[in-house]
Amino acid sequence: MSFTVFATAILSAMLINNVILMQFLGICPFLGVSKKSSSAVGMSAAVLFVMVIASAVTYTIYDLVLYPFDIPYISTIAFILVIASLVQFVEMVIKKFSKPLYKSLGIYLPLITTNCAILGVSEGNITGIWTETTPYWEGLFTAVSVSVGTGLGFGLIIFAFSSIREKLDGSNVPAAWKGVPISLVVAGIMSLAFLGLAGII
Amino acid sequence: MSKKENFLKGFFKENPIFVFLLGMCPALAVTATFETSLGMGLLVVFVLTGSNIVVSLVKGFIPDQVRTPAYIVIIATFVTVVKMLTFAYAIELYDALGVFLPLIVVNCLILGRAEAFASKNNVVDSAIDGIGMGLGFTFALVVIGIFREFLSTGGIQWGVYLPFFVDQPIHLFTLDWIIHLWNDGFVIADYGLAVFSLPPGAFIALGIILASFQFKKTRQDKREIEAKKLLIIEKKRIALEKKKATAIKLAKAGE
Numbered sequence: 001m002s003f004t005v006f007a008t009a010i011l012s013a014m015l016i017n018n019v020i021l022m023q024f025l026g027i028c029p030f031l032g033v034s035k036k037s038s039s040a041v042g043m044s045a046a047v048l049f050v051m052v053i054a055s056a057v058t059y060t061i062y063d064l065v066l067y068p069f070d071i072p073y074i075s076t077i078a079f080i081l082v083i084a085s086l087v088q089f090v091e092m093v094i095k096k097f098s099k100p101l102y103k104s105l106g107i108y109l110p111l112i113t114t115n116c117a118i119l120g121v122s123e124g125n126i127t128g129i130w131t132e133t134t135p136y137w138e139g140l141f142t143a144v145s146v147s148v149g150t151g152l153g154f155g156l157i158i159f160a161f162s163s164i165r166e167k168l169d170g171s172n173v174p175a176a177w178k179g180v181p182i183s184l185v186v187a188g189i190m191s192l193a194f195l196g197l198a199g200i201i
Numbered sequence: 202m203s204k205k206e207n208f209l210k211g212f213f214k215e216n217p218i219f220v221f222l223l224g225m226c227p228a229l230a231v232t233a234t235f236e237t238s239l240g241m242g243l244l245v246v247f248v249l250t251g252s253n254i255v256v257s258l259v260k261g262f263i264p265d266q267v268r269t270p271a272y273i274v275i276i277a278t279f280v281t282v283v284k285m286l287t288f289a290y291a292i293e294l295y296d297a298l299g300v301f302l303p304l305i306v307v308n309c310l311i312l313g314r315a316e317a318f319a320s321k322n323n324v325v326d327s328a329i330d331g332i333g334m335g336l337g338f339t340f341a342l343v344v345i346g347i348f349r350e351f352l353s354t355g356g357i358q359w360g361v362y363l364p365f366f367v368d369q370p371i372h373l374f375t376l377d378w379i380i381h382l383w384n385d386g387f388v389i390a391d392y393g394l395a396v397f398s399l400p401p402g403a404f405i406a407l408g409i410i411l412a413s414f415q416f417k418k419t420r421q422d423k424r425e426i427e428a429k430k431l432l433i434i435e436k437k438r439i440a441l442e443k444k445k446a447t448a449i450k451l452a453k454a455g456e
Contacts (some may be wrong), residue, residue: 022401023230024229025402026224026226027226028226031222074281076284077278080277080306081277084270084273103352114312116307119304120304121305163282175415175419176419180411181407181409181415183408183420184407184411188401188404188405191404192396195400
């Protein structure tokens with residue numbers, strides 16, 4: 001549990017293994033919500049929030065419940081149920097304690113249950129970080145660091161992409177490429193740029 | 202809607218990827234080769250058909266408020282079955298698909314079909330819809346997969362991830378033999394566009410394929426609009442001629 005672990009996990013999850021451009025998780029909100037910068041910021045804040053809580057909870061459940069009781073094969077069912085109920089729970093808590101936060105994040109929270117980035121990060125934590133011998137707190141710390149980095153990377157890309165898209169709306173694109181095709185090509189060029197960061201760690 | 206239409210609608214008219222843009226994550230992530238795309242598609246066919254059948258069977262019992270969580274649990278059960286089967290019979294495919302195998306649970310296509318079709322129709326129709334839509338999804342994945350693998354390696358391979366029917370990996374299709382007609386030492390795989398097997402190539406390849414679909418559609422729309430315009434002009438001309446004819450008749454009658 002050190003700062004180096006935290007910094008490495010965040011940097012690699014945010015820039016090198018970017019969740020959208022390299023791992024292709026969360027493409028639906030990437031194409032759907034990124035039409036305006038303001039909604040992109042709201043969505044990515046909600047995703048970051050839920051992702052950190054969800055990865056901590058799912059890691060805990062896997063390490064303390066599913067593995068000791070010898071039922072790791074139902075992890076998919078358990079995780080999706082946990083995430084779905086967690087999203088509802090978070091929505092209720094935010095509604096109760098912070099009206100302005102609920103106003104800005106509220107409409108994005110129901111969409112998050114079917115956001116593959118959340119389940120993807122939870123599953124990735126199990127296959128990538130969890131081992132039989134890792135102490136619980138150490139693994140949990142790494143899992144949370146990775147999910148913070150992933151959430152930040154998601155926000156970074158979705159915000160940058162929404163800014164590009166606002167420009168793209170006003171530009172003169174051939175009719176066949178209008179809309180999603182040109183957005184995908186722009187995303188491909190962004191992904192090419194991020195491929196160049198692969199060597200920094 | 203007849204059963205045949207119900208089955209065929211998933212391929213072109215309501216194709217999940219090319220028309221509705223559902224399930225884009227696997228469409229980008231697992232389509233680096235033909236085989237992984239085919240494998241993913243067939244797994245989705247199985248899960249979609251199974252979940253559609255079960256959802257249409259239990260649609261009367263589930264209260265309306267909790268139907269989405271219930272559908273998700275049904276889908277997750279089938280995904281777990283598929284995960285174990287793949288692990289047992291095609292471990293290479295299991296490793297290649299990685300995290301995208303459990304992520305079939307949150308594929309919008311499957312929940313969308315459960316919500317939009319299976320919860321309103323009977324078992325037989327739902328099963329047909331599941332198979333048709335799943336095969337449409339497979340068709341789209343395979344198109345992208347062939348496009349990417351051909352551009353990145355110059356051929357289509359079989360037997361690496363799906364070790365069925367063959368002992369050794371074989372080339373289903375390759376351009377090598379054409380070039381061997383005049384140059385023996387040439388290997389086309391060395392000159393492939395490797396970027397198409399990497400993440401950027403996935404975005405660009407899907408962009409190109411979607412653009413070609415959109416191009417076809419815009420041209421069709423244009424043609425339809427032009428045909429309509431021609432029809433209107435024709436109608437106007439006929440109306441004008443009729444008017445003239447009646448005017449001449451009236452004039453003759455007046456005489």
